[in-house]
Amino acid sequence: MALLTQVGIEVGYHRFLSHRAFSATKPIKVLLTVLGSMALQGPPIYWVATHRRHHRFSDRPGDIHSPHLVSPGRWSTLRGMWHAHLGWVLRLELTNTAVLAKDLMRDPLMVRLNRHYVWWLALGLAFPAVLGGVVTGTWSGAFFCFLWGGPVRIFLVQHLTYAVNSLGHSIGNRAYDTTERSTNNFWLAPFTLGGAWHNNHHAFPGSAATGLRWWQLDPGYRLIWALQKMGLVSQVKVPSREALRARWAASQTSDSASDDTENMEMD
Structure with missing residues (x-):
């Protein structure tokens, strides 16, 4: 259940x-949306609007979960990390979906899926419980499968997702010189299905792949690739080698310019 959600x-x-990195057949569109709804991170239209807001104002005023916008002072780094990880969720600040997710609001299928969000969430809790009860033939089996496949699974997946917001803008390395402070975290990437290659994602937000080098494990893209081979998704967007080289070269030039400026200031 953790993997599926x-x-x-x-x-x-x-x-x-959020990024329209590929097109999908109707069954895959429904399946992915329902599985996402089971994670208890909000209805799909709300989630998409919030994420697009993050990209529009990333690490600037307006970014709903940046770790860098807390007031300076004692423990400001920890307070920023807390806000980016979970504090922003508890504030219940809403994002204008009519502005940032109007394409989804014009999609009748997506509106229906969004409207039934609570039912998909309930299904995600009921399925492991029923399966556990059927397999074990006991009420205790049903309860423990509900517990581990429901609340514990939701807790785990939520914190993996939120770690990309907090750690992915605070700790790690930056392969590309982007306008915000996104980072890559190789150790977190497998558990987030490639989401922790966050600096790569901000450099190429429309890419279906976040692991942009051969050694960067990206299970999410491997799944997209497999679905494409089966004819279930199409128009998969990935940056060309030329685009990768150009962006890399521009980042190196920018880094060199920054180093020169720092040396001049030190002199």
Whole structure:
């Protein structure tokens, strides 16, 4: 259940609905949206609007979960990390979906899926419980499968997703010189299905792949690639080698310019 709902968030909500990184057949569109809804991170239209807001104002005023916008002072780094990880969720600040997700609001299928969000969430809790009860033939089996496949699974997947917001803008390395402070975290990437290659994502937000080098593990893109081979998704967007080289070269030039400026200031 953790793997399925993580696919729903990273591949479905994120790469498919938020960034239109590929097109999908109707059954795959429904499946990814339902799986994402089971993760208890909000209805799909709300999630997409919030994420697009993050990209529009990333690490600037207006970014709903940047770790860098807290007031300076004691423990400001920890307070920023807390806000980016979970504090922003508890504030219940809404994003204008009519502005940032109007394409989804014009999609009758997506509106229906969004309207039944609570039912998809309930299904995500009921399915492991029923399966556990059938397999074990006991009420205790049903309860423990509900517990681990429901609340514990939701807790795990939520914190993996939120770690990309907090750690992915605070800790890690930056392969590309982007306008915000996104980072890559190789150790977190497998557990987030590639979402932790966050600096790569901000450099190429419309890409279906976040692992942009051969050694960067990106299970989410491997799934998209497999679905493409089966004819279930199409128009998969990935940056060309030329685009990658150009962006890399521009980042190196920018870094060199920054180093020169720092040396001049030190002199």
